[in-house]
Amino acid sequence: NTYRVFIQKQNGFPNDTTYYRKGAGNYYGYDALDDSSAKIELLFLKDNVPVVSQWDSPIAQTTYMGLATEVRMHNTILAKNISVNLNGNMIDSVIKVQNDLQYKVFGNFTTTLSFTTFFAKNIGLVDFDVPGFYRQTIKRWKIY
Numbered sequence: 001n002t003y004r005v006f007i008q009k010q011n012g013f014p015n016d017t018t019y020y021r022k023g024a025g026n027y028y029g030y031d032a033l034d035d036s037s038a039k040i041e042l043l044f045l046k047d048n049v050p051v052v053s054q055w056d057s058p059i060a061q062t063t064y065m066g067l068a069t070e071v072r073m074h075n076t077i078l079a080k081n082i083s084v085n086l087n088g089n090m091i092d093s094v095i096k097v098q099n100d101l102q103y104k105v106f107g108n109f110t111t112t113l114s115f116t117t118f119f120a121k122n123i124g125l126v127d128f129d130v131p132g133f134y135r136q137t138i139k140r141w142k143i144y
Helices: none
Strands: 004-010 013-023 026-031 040-046 054-056 060-064 067-086 089-105 108-120 124-130 134-137
Touching: 040 067, 040 089, 040 108, 060 089, 067 108, 067 124
Parallel strands: none
Antiparallel strands: 004 013, 013 026, 026 040, 054 067, 060 067, 067 089, 089 108, 108 124, 124 134
C-alpha cells in the first residue's frame, strides 16, 4: 500500500512521523497500538457506514502489566454530520468516533482506555480527547 507521510513538528523540530492512506471510505494509519506492540495497519475511520457501526483493528502481540498478551482497538461511530465548535470555529460535517484500547485479560478483551476522535470532511482530525488525561484540538488548518 502507498501511504502519505505526515511529520508533526513542535518548536520547529520534527518529533513524530505518521503514515496514512485512504480507500473507498476507509481511512488507515500505520502505527503501533501501544509501546510494546509492532506497527500494523489500523482502520481508524469509516465515513461510509451509519452511526453505531463498529469494527476492530487487527490483533497485535504485546505485553500488559508484565504479561504477554494481545491488544486491539475497538471503534464505534457515535455521530455523523454534526457541527462542533472548536477554538471559536464552527466546523461542520464531523464524524465522532469512540476508540477503545482493549487488552486480552483472562481470555477476554477488556477496555483499558477510551478516547474520542472527531474528523471533519476536507480537514481531517480536528479533536482528540482522552478525558482526564489529554486533549488535542485543531487551532488552524490550510486546505491545499
